[in-house]
Amino acid sequence: MATVVQARWETASARTLVLDVQDWPGHLPGQHVDLRLTAADGYSAQRSYSIASSWRDGGPVELTVQRVEDGEVSSYLTDVVEPGQQLELRGPIGGWFVWRNTPAPVLLVAGGSGLVPLMAMIRARGDVRGRQPFRLVYSVRTPRDALYGAELARRVRDDPGLDVHHVYTRELPEGRPGRPGRLGVATLNTHGWPPDFAPDVFVCGPTVFVEAAADILIALSHDPTKIKTERFGGTA
Incomplete structure (x- = not known):
């Protein structure tokens, strides 16, 4: 689980959520997470979001979400979620689209x-x-x-x-x-x-x-x- 500790607007339609993730192992730049929202009636929706923050072990983890017209998850994350709320999160995921501090340009x-x-x-x-x-x-x-x-x-x-x-x-x-x-x-x-x-x-x-x-x-x-x-x- 992840707790939202801060939220800030990057543009009029994009918002960064700063998350405190329990037992976060650290990540490589370029990896993503799967985020699941579950309603009171049991309906759930899951989306993948790239991690915006650097690779610090233990977090915090930052996700920048762009609101998409009629997007049920992105609209909730940009317009509804507030600090203190908890989100179900799985990750980090991915090992190919990552930068590993190699010397090449x-x-x-x-x-x-x-x-x-x-x-x-x-x-x-x-x-x-x-x-x-x-x-x-x-x-x-x-x-x-x-x-x-x-x-x-x-x-x-x-x-x-x-x-x-x-x-x-x-x-x-x-x-x-x-x-x-x-x-x-x-x-x-x-x-x-x-x-x-x-x-x-x-x-x-x-x-x-x-x-x-x-x-x-x-x-x-x-x-x-x-x-x-x-x-x-x-x-x-």
């Missing part, structure tokens, strides 16, 4: 709330004062939809070797030249790593976004075996 490509497990990697690197160069290319609709904006800006300033580039598909920040647009070849060619650097690549987001990004990276001659993907979709 890292390219992170995120779409929307797909940033969550990649943020765990960025935070873990910061915690260990890693020297591996990290680059994040983050696609969102508008500046208001970007998760962890203030923290990412601070980490770019304070964590040497971390670079962040935002792609806005519908609305640019005030004063930024150009036009909104989807992630393309030119963006990943300019703001990603050259394939000769053999970076570890992690791509996370909606299925269509992940498939498009992975195709672009392969077209740019990145080694497919170095590209790890995680996608989400469906009911939330």
Whole structure:
């Protein structure tokens, strides 16, 4: 069981729940948990959520939940849950889409709330004062939809070797030249790593976004075996 000890809004529709999890063994950045809600009449629903926090043993564990229209679980977690409540949680789960503090450069490509497990990697690197160069290319609709904006800006300033580039598909920040647009070849060619650097690549987001990004990276001659993907979709 997990007890909610804090809740904070990241955007108007995304909320981070800070959980005290009994006997938490620690986790690797990129892992997720299964969270189950059970109603008084016995009806239950289970969803998987990526862990946003770093890999500290014993927690706390942070989950950032994006509210989905008509999503029975995500709406409850963003709009109803308050500190003090308990949630049924199982995890950590997963051992493939994880960063293990290896020395290789890292390219992170995120779409929307797909940033969550990649943020765990960025935070873990910061915690260990890693020297591996990290680059994040983050696609969102508008500046208001970007998760962890203030923290990412601070980490770019304070964590040497971390670079962040935002792609806005519908609305640019005030004063930024150009036009909104989807992630393309030119963006990943300019703001990603050259394939000769053999970076570890992690791509996370909606299925269509992940498939498009992975195709672009392969077209740019990145080694497919170095590209790890995680996608989400469906009911939330």
